[in-house]
Amino acid sequence: MEATVDTITAVRSSALRLESVSRRHGRRGRETTALDAVSCVVPAGSFTAVVGPSGSGKSTFLQCAAGLDRPSSGTVRIGDTDLGALSEAALTRLRRDRIGFVFQSHALNLVPSLSIEENVVLPLVLAGADPADERVLARGRDLLARVGLAGRGARGPATLSGGQQQRVAVARALVTEPEVIFADEPTASLDPESAALVLGLLRDAVRVDGRTVVMVTHDPVAASWADTVLTMDGGRLR
Numbered sequence: 001m002e003a004t005v006d007t008i009t010a011v012r013s014s015a016l017r018l019e020s021v022s023r024r025h026g027r028r029g030r031e032t033t034a035l036d037a038v039s040c041v042v043p044a045g046s047f048t049a050v051v052g053p054s055g056s057g058k059s060t061f062l063q064c065a066a067g068l069d070r071p072s073s074g075t076v077r078i079g080d081t082d083l084g085a086l087s088e089a090a091l092t093r094l095r096r097d098r099i100g101f102v103f104q105s106h107a108l109n110l111v112p113s114l115s116i117e118e119n120v121v122l123p124l125v126l127a128g129a130d131p132a133d134e135r136v137l138a139r140g141r142d143l144l145a146r147v148g149l150a151g152r153g154a155r156g157p158a159t160l161s162g163g164q165q166q167r168v169a170v171a172r173a174l175v176t177e178p179e180v181i182f183a184d185e186p187t188a189s190l191d192p193e194s195a196a197l198v199l200g201l202l203r204d205a206v207r208v209d210g211r212t213v214v215m216v217t218h219d220p221v222a223a224s225w226a227d228t229v230l231t232m233d234g235g236r237l238r
C-alpha cells in the first residue's frame with residue numbers, strides 16, 4: 001500500500017515526469033536512438049538543467065518533454081496529464097496554456113511585426129483574451145517591468161538588443177503562469193552579462209513565483225544556476 005501512496009504523491013508533486021521514454025528515428029533496422037529509455041521526475045518549483053555533449057539527446061529530451069515531438073515509446077506527463085493520450089489539438093492547447101517556451105535564438109523567439117508588449121501577451125491572446133482588455137495590457141506591462149524593460153513595450157522587438165529580446169521571451173514564457181517553462185539554450189547567443197540577466201530571471205521565476213524551469217544548455221556556467229543538473233550521454237541520463 002505504502003508504495004502506491006508514495007507513487008501517487010510523486011505523480012502529484014511532479015511538474016514533469018518521464019517514464020522509460022525512447023525516441024527513435026529512421027527505418028527499422030537502420031534506426032538512430034536519440035533518446036533511450038529515459039526516466040526522470042522534475043519536481044514542481046525546481047530549476048533543472050539538462051547538459052551533455054553534442055548529439056547526446058538534449059534537444060530530443062526537451063522536444064518530447066514539452067510535447068513538441070511524440071516519443072516512440074514511454075510516457076511523458078505534465079502534472080497529471082499523459083501527453084500520449086492527447087489529440088494534436090489538445091496537445092497544442094496544453095503547450096499554449098500550460099507550458100512556456102524560451103528558444104535559443106532571440107530572432108526566432110519574437111514576432112517582428114508585433115510590438116514588444118503584444119509579443120509578451122501573445123499566449124493570452126491566442127487563448128482568447130482581448131488584447132485591448134486593460135487586465136491583459138497591465139499584465140504585459142508588469143512583466144516587462146519585471147524583466148527590466150518598463151516603458152519599452154510600444155516599440156518593435158528590432159529596437160532591442162539580443163539580450164533584451166531574450167528577456168522579453170522570458171516575460172512571454174511567464175505570462176500564462178505555466179506549469180513548466182522549457183528553455184532551449186536560452187543564453188547561447190548572448191554575452192556573459194546578458195546571459196546572467198536572463199538566467200537570473202529564470203531563477204527568480206522558480207524562487208519567487210514557484211515556477212518550474214527545465215533548461216537545455218551546453219554551458220556549464222548556465223547550468224550552475226540550476227538546482228539540479230541532468231547529464232545526457234548517448235541518449236541516456238547518466
Ligand SMILES: Nc1ncnc2c1ncn2[C@@H]1O[C@H](COP(=O)(O)OP(=O)(O)OP(=O)(O)O)[C@@H](O)[C@H]1O
Pocket residue numbers: 025026032033034035052053054055056057058059060061218
Ligand atoms: N530527426 C532526426 N532524424 C534522425 N536522427 C536524429 C533526428 N533528430 C536527432 N537525431 C539524432 O539523435 C541524436 C540526438 O540528437 P539531439 O539533437 O537530441 O542531441 P543534442 O544533445 O541536442 O545535440 P546538440 O547539443 O548538438 O544540439 C543525434 O545522434 C542526432 O543525430
